[in-house]
Amino acid sequence: MTDHDATPDLTGPDLSESYALSINGRDREVADAWLGESLLYVLRERLGLPGSKNACEQGECGSCSVMMDGLLVNSCCVLAADAVDADVRTVEGLAPDGTLTDVQQAFLDAGAVQCGFCIPGLIVSVHDLLDRAPQPDELEVREAISGNLCRCTGYGRILQAVQDVAAARTAADAQEDRP
Amino acid sequence: MTTTTCGPSSTAATGSAPAVTGSAPAVTGSAPVAPPGTRERTQRRVRDGLGTSADRPDGTPKVTGAFAFSSDLHDQRMLWGRTLRSPHAHARIVSIDTSAAAAMPGVVAVLLAEDVPGKATFGLEHTDQPVLARDVVRYEGEAVAIVAAEHPETALRAIRAIEVTYEPLPLLTDPAEAATTDPIHPDGNVFRTLPLRHGDVDATGDVVVEGTYEVGMQDQAFLGPESALALPSDDGGVELFISTQWLHVDRDQVAACLALPADQVHLTLGGVGGAFGAREDVSLQVHVCLLALATGRPVKMLYSRAESFLGHVHRHPARMRYRHHARRDGTLVKVEAEILLDGGAYASSSTAVLANAVCFAAGPYRVEAARIDGQVVRTNNPPCGAMRGFGVVQVCFAHEAQMDRLAAALDMDPVELRLHNALKPGDAIITGQRLTGTAPVREVIEAAMAHPLPPDPREDEPAIALPGGAGLTARREDVRRGTGIAVSIKNLMYSEGFDDYSTARVRLETSPDGEPFATVHSACAEVGQGFVTLAQQITRTALGIERVVLHAADTGVGSAGSTSASRQTWMSGGAVQLACDTVHHGLLERARGVLGVPDEPLVLEPGRVVDPATGAEVAIAQLLRAGPLEATEEHHHAPTSTLDADGQGDAHVSFAFAAHRATVDVDPDLGLVRVLQIATGQDVGRALNPRAVIGQIEGGIAQGVGLAVMEEILVEDGLVRNPSFTDYLIPTALDMPSVAATLIEQPEPGAPFGAKGVGEPPTISSTPAVVAAIRDATGKALTRVPVRAQDIAFGEAGAIPPTAGSTSAG
Ligand code: FES
Ligand code: FES
Numbered sequence: 002m003t004d005h006d007a008t009p010d011l012t013g014p015d016l017s018e019s020y021a022l023s024i025n026g027r028d029r030e031v032a033d034a035w036l037g038e039s040l041l042y043v044l045r046e047r048l049g050l051p052g053s054k055n056a057c058e059q060g061e062c063g064s065c066s067v068m069m070d071g072l073l074v075n076s077c078c079v080l081a082a083d084a085v086d087a088d089v090r091t092v093e094g095l096a097p098d099g100t101l102t103d104v105q106q107a108f109l110d111a112g113a114v115q116c117g118f119c120i121p122g123l124i125v126s127v128h129d130l131l132d133r134a135p136q137p138d139e140l141e142v143r144e145a146i147s148g149n150l151c152r153c154t155g156y157g158r159i160l161q162a163v164q165d166v167a168a169a170r171t172a173a174d175a176q177e178d179r180p
Numbered sequence: 181m182t183t184t185t186c187g188p189s190s191t192a193a194t195g196s197a198p199a200v201t202g203s204a205p206a207v208t209g210s211a212p213v214a215p216p217g218t219r220e221r222t223q224r225r226v227r228d229g230l231g232t233s234a235d236r237p238d239g240t241p242k243v244t245g246a247f248a249f250s251s252d253l254h255d256q257r258m259l260w261g262r263t264l265r266s267p268h269a270h271a272r273i274v275s276i277d278t279s280a281a282a283a284m285p286g287v288v289a290v291l292l293a294e295d296v297p298g299k300a301t302f303g304l305e306h307t308d309q310p311v312l313a314r315d316v317v318r319y320e321g322e323a324v325a326i327v328a329a330e331h332p333e334t335a336l337r338a339i340r341a342i343e344v345t346y347e348p349l350p351l352l353t354d355p356a357e358a359a360t361t362d363p364i365h366p367d368g369n370v371f372r373t374l375p376l377r378h379g380d381v382d383a384t385g386d387v388v389v390e391g392t393y394e395v396g397m398q399d400q401a402f403l404g405p406e407s408a409l410a411l412p413s414d415d416g417g418v419e420l421f422i423s424t425q426w427l428h429v430d431r432d433q434v435a436a437c438l439a440l441p442a443d444q445v446h447l448t449l450g451g452v453g454g455a456f457g458a459r460e461d462v463s464l465q466v467h468v469c470l471l472a473l474a475t476g477r478p479v480k481m482l483y484s485r486a487e488s489f490l491g492h493v494h495r496h497p498a499r500m501r502y503r504h505h506a507r508r509d510g511t512l513v514k515v516e517a518e519i520l521l522d523g524g525a526y527a528s529s530s531t532a533v534l535a536n537a538v539c540f541a542a543g544p545y546r547v548e549a550a551r552i553d554g555q556v557v558r559t560n561n562p563p564c565g566a567m568r569g570f571g572v573v574q575v576c577f578a579h580e581a582q583m584d585r586l587a588a589a590l591d592m593d594p595v596e597l598r599l600h601n602a603l604k605p606g607d608a609i610i611t612g613q614r615l616t617g618t619a620p621v622r623e624v625i626e627a628a629m630a631h632p633l634p635p636d637p638r639e640d641e642p643a644i645a646l647p648g649g650a651g652l653t654a655r656r657e658d659v660r661r662g663t664g665i666a667v668s669i670k671n672l673m674y675s676e677g678f679d680d681y682s683t684a685r686v687r688l689e690t691s692p693d694g695e696p697f698a699t700v701h702s703a704c705a706e707v708g709q710g711f712v713t714l715a716q717q718i719t720r721t722a723l724g725i726e727r728v729v730l731h732a733a734d735t736g737v738g739s740a741g742s743t744s745a746s747r748q749t750w751m752s753g754g755a756v757q758l759a760c761d762t763v764h765h766g767l768l769e770r771a772r773g774v775l776g777v778p779d780e781p782l783v784l785e786p787g788r789v790v791d792p793a794t795g796a797e798v799a800i801a802q803l804l805r806a807g808p809l810e811a812t813e814e815h816h817h818a819p820t821s822t823l824d825a826d827g828q829g830d831a832h833v834s835f836a837f838a839a840h841r842a843t844v845d846v847d848p849d850l851g852l853v854r855v856l857q858i859a860t861g862q863d864v865g866r867a868l869n870p871r872a873v874i875g876q877i878e879g880g881i882a883q884g885v886g887l888a889v890m891e892e893i894l895v896e897d898g899l900v901r902n903p904s905f906t907d908y909l910i911p912t913a914l915d916m917p918s919v920a921a922t923l924i925e926q927p928e929p930g931a932p933f934g935a936k937g938v939g940e941p942p943t944i945s946s947t948p949a950v951v952a953a954i955r956d957a958t959g960k961a962l963t964r965v966p967v968r969a970q971d972i973a974f975g976e977a978g979a980i981p982p983t984a985g986s987t988s989a990g
Contacts, residue, residue, distance in 0.1 A: 052245020116708025117242030118453030155878035
């Protein structure tokens with residue numbers, strides 16, 4: 002769905018594909034779909050999972066971040082039909098209903114949320130970072146989330162939230178290690 | 181419904197919180213604030229009331245993904261709308277052939293200008309922009325046709341299948357030529373000319389400095405793209421869920437263009453993914469409603485990012501010539517300026533933006549005389565309108581550069597020079613208006629300077645911390661550090677006689693479990709700033725209850741005015757307070773009856789009303805057994821006047837001040853900059869939610885830093901060259917400096933709770949502070965923002981004052 006395609010196509014998209022995706026551990030059927038649909042579009046418009054956001058749909062902002070087979074991806078840049086054999090995790094699948102992950106709670110406590118449009122993508126990104134690097138220094142955090150644009154916060158409270166989670170996890174680990 | 185003015189004149193009646201002078205450290209140190217009238221009477225404080233960093237009511241859904249932004253709305257039967265836009269900046273439409281598009285399977289409607297049933301044009305102040313272009317297009321991206329289709333890809337293919345024949349017309353892209361070129365619109369090419377003459381305009385100073393400055397076109401670049409869902413309603417009207425800044429002004433424009441009575445157009449705020457001025461004008465509102473009515477089905481519209489860059493107004497590019505006159509001791513004698521703003525193809529809010537640029541052309545300084553000539557014109561460039569800072573951003577960049585030039589000419593510390601001329605309460609600005617409220621200009625400057633500078637660079641710092649970052653091209657030994665200061669003044673609320681009132685309805689009742697709760701109904705657009713939190717805090721404190729529910733913002737209650745001009749805390753916060761006061765009154769009335777004390781002054785405490793004389797008390801829940809209490813109130817600010825022929829008059833309600841000190845590292849050969857730190861002092865009146873205030877300050881600074889070093893819509897021959905986040909850069913987490921903020925809390929007389937709006941000032945003086953710091957590091961003149969690599973590497977040298985604060989100031 003690019004804006005700069007020159008030749009008009011007078012036929013309209015072929016809406017006849019059917020396939021199954023694995024989203025947040027559940028099998029989901031997709032029917033009567035166009036093969037050109039992005040994973041982001043299918044999540045949002047076909048599967049009722051609009052938590053992943055669509056700020057650019059060009060791979061530039063990270064608002065659509067999801068985990069695919071354990072890798073952080075921009076779901077706007079993945080064709081849904083290419084995700085057929087993958088394990089897809091979205092922001093909706095991070096915590097059981099009615100609960101929050103430590104990262105989500107820390108975002109609230111630190112005041113990291115304003116309009117919130119960037120936030121689901123950032124939450125997914127920060128989970129990924131802290132799984133890979135439990136004690137990142139400030140530059141590492143900045144680099145890790147530099148693919149997630151936020152226009153409201155200036156990132157200050159977001160960086161605070163990430164540091165708070167890292168510190169709390171480290172403290173919890175130290176507790177566990179104590180004899 | 182009662183109407184109440186809460187301006188300076190009513191201060192005595194409502195009482196004001198005691199003055200707090202000096203500065204409070206960021207986040208900590210703010211005492212809870214009670215609304216006027218309840219402060220003395222409320223002895224025990226309710227949880228999460230005013231002055232606390234209460235949580236956002238929409239916080240949890242925003243971190244789980246459950247919060248519904250307007251782009252998340254979905255209806256089983258909905259169609260997808262899409263807009264065909266002009267590829268030309270100025271052209272005559274010779275013909276439009278929609279037959280191929282209309283014949284495509286899955287296409288349900290294709291509409292053109294002749295399908296608009298009502299008013300053919302819309303606009304905020306002047307309705308000069310066609311809903312759909314009929315004969316002529318005046319900018320790249322102007323809407324020409326709209327389609328509705330079963331699938332977004334079908335809609336996209338359909339607009340590509342519409343054949344439009346254009347005949348290009350001569351381009352007017354240089355704003356300096358607009359006034360003398362043939363009109364490109366029946367309303368002419370000049371939106372407004374505004375002269376200002378203050379004091380002895382022939383006065384001269386011992387020292388005179390001149391400069392010419394330019395500001396590029398900045399975009400608001402909110403993350404949530406324009407989007408809406410429109411549903412035809414049974415009465416022939418339309419229901420619109422929309423992300424906007426001002427529901428009622430949208431409603432009125434939609435109704436006029438659809439030829440519907442206003443009460444058949446019902447708008448509800450869809451979740452808003454940021455705004456910053458770009459949602460003040462109509463974009464897709466009329467289009468999506470037209471399609472819903474034409475098809476009889478729900479229609480969703482969602483702009484792509486490229487379309488968003490073309491589909492909303494931008495910050496006005498500016499060209500400014502300045503001359504400052506001062507005495508040897510640094511006292512400003514006169515400021516002269518010529519300000520030219522490029523308004524682009526349609527008027528939007530251009531006339532008000534110009535008024536701000538002219539009124540604040542001299543900055544937060546006492547100046548004996550001023551001669552300012554401002555003009556905003558029409559061109560074939562993209563339309564410009566509101567963006568955070570609204571006309572003041574442009575002149576602040578220029579007047580602060582001038583202050584540094586003056587400091588250099590006088591061999592005076594730039595901070596000293598600013599302190600020497602800083603406005604004080606009782607002084608007049610160049611419109612002749614006296615500052616009757618607080619004006620802690622000295623305090624904000626001193627607070628900004630008092631923060632420790634960032635640590636010196638370390639040899640072992642990772643390369644990514646150098647200017648240029650991940651490009652890894654700068655070498656530590658080439659990098660030079662600089663600091664700079666800038667100060668700003670911003671008006672709060674609308675100006676020039678405009679009564680931008682706000683309405684709120686508050687209802688107090690008991691839930692089935694017997695607990696009292698309040699419902700607040702306001703049309704105030706929550707765009708991320710946190711009004712929803714504030715409305716709850718005000719209501720909790722005013723009514724002594726914890727449970728406060730927010731009714732969806734919609735046009736089912738009176739207008740709240742726009743979420744802009746740093747006005748909603750004052751205006752809609754004030755309206756909620758007034759409605760709460762009326763309900764509070766009703767509670768006390770009932771309590772007097774129940775306690776049998778008709779004349780006793782009673783006290784509202786959390787959960788109950790108490791008679792302090794006897795200690796007798798009655799629970800709020802019990803008082804509500806007689807039924808709910810409800811009040812709807814309008815809040816009007818103190819009236820302002822228009823500007824006279826000399827640009828003189830009391831045109832503004834209130835003013836807020838901020839100072840920023842920037843520290844940068846620069847590689848002068850490569851022209852690379854890293855902004856390390858912004859230290860700021862900001863005049864906030866009272867911090868009603870300190871954590872939210874810090875969020876506004878940090879976020880505003882990010883946009884100011886963006887304008888200083890990276891953000892510009894590049895327009896060539898009227899065509900936008902970079903409509904994407906690939907090419908229009910906004911600060912990432914790696915670009916954003918650390919922020920050290922001090923809130924200056926001096927309650928503003930006449931402001932509800934003494935609070936000033938906080939959204940705009942951080943964006944205004946952060947830009948010139950960063951540029952001053954780059955000048956300090958490089959010795960370059962840098963008279964244009966954003967500063968580009970070539971301006972640093974190859975730009976001409978400029979006069980550099982002694983480094984900010986190198987003498988005595990902090
Ligand atoms: S929406 Fe996918 S990166 Fe922006
Ligand atoms: S909170 Fe608005 S974009 Fe990040």
